[in-house]
Amino acid sequence: MKKKVTKLLVPSMAALIALAAAGCGENAEVESSLEKAITERPVIVRFHTDSPSKLRKRLQLAGHDVSGSSKRLGFVDVVSRPDELDSLAARAKGRYESFERLAIPKVDARYTDTQEMSDFVDSVVAAHPDIAARVTLVDASSMFECHELYAVKISDNVSVDENEPAFLFECQLHAREVMTGEVCKDAIDFLTSNYGTDPQVTSWVDNAEIWIIPQANPDGVAYVFSGNDWWRTNRHKSCGCTETCTVCGVDQNRNFEWNWRQCPGYGTSCGDETYSGDSAASEPETQAIKGLMERVRPLYYIDYHSYGEYIVWPSACGRVDEHDLLRIAAELLNHSVETDDGQTGHWTIGNTVDVMYSAPGGSDDHAYGAAGAMAYTIELNSTGFHPDYAQWRDVTVQRQRAAWGLLLDRTINGPSIRGRVLDADTLQ
Structure with missing residues (x-):
């Protein structure tokens, strides 16, 4: 008998789904003219x-x-x-x-494309319905190119909103960064397959609500696997694209509300790789992820990117009051997680502006500034955004278990103030 797949719709997201700027499939009208402009790889x-x-x-x-x-x-x-x-x-x-x-190498077909990730998540949820659920953030019909945005929730009593600390991480906000999706995929598999046999995993799942967004830019990911290996942004093509555009879409990591356009480092026109959108949180993907952050209020948050072997923290417009506090966990990560050379202590760590560049409107800034999370961006690998699959896939995801595992352990056992915010009138 086929097991039922647990698939939830976050209640507070329902209104967000209607805000998508274009209906599913409307990009087809401009696709042919846009592709004429891309004449050389x-x-x-x-x-x-x-x-x-x-x-x-x-x-x-x-x-x-x-x-x-x-x-x-x-x-x-x-x-x-x-x-x-x-x-x-x-x-x-x-x-x-x-x-x-x-x-730019062609993306290896062994990396996980949009449909394969969706099928994988459904199979995990079917095999572990008591601890894993697929949570719709934006329905496929409200996405630009018809690929559902979803999260995976992992927790005991998964269908119940328990009074437990939350941990959230996401991958592939930038479509071409294919290794990051593998990290999220591996985490989903590792947590569910080892529950009940590994004491540490069992403790994590029993005592926290773990949220994982394996492909935060599903339309863009699908486009990468269609042969456009360098694609970074989402697929919002109704933002003024013409036949002269070679890039068309919004950089979701410049579109979040907190610090949006508050310092240099964003694009203002639709053809820019870092186009920040017409307004803060203009994109359905951004709205949904923002809403999830603000609803579950994770204690720790990771946004996985590639590449360069960096661990950075907010804000992307300058240092914040909690700079020294944020450094503590980053130092622990640096000395616990191996880089591509097989060594610990070789990550470049620091505030985003100090060690990389200013980048207003990022997801980690919003997780920190609007949702109160200890937020980090981890830039994987040193060899490119399409690392050789056979050489780097398994070793990278295994090394990153030490990273998200460390922060998940601190979510449960680290210093924190615990409690729950209730409405004064309804106590809900």
């Missing part, structure tokens, strides 16, 4: 420099698509099309020792 331009942070900030603020960098290895990578190379060279002049052009 972009490349990665890798600048070798002993000051990657300074060069990264300079290029990002100039509007270039900085895909990653590494302080440990001394490089900055930029996704560039042929018509951007002269501008890129002028901006970087005198700030690097050498450069090389690298082809």
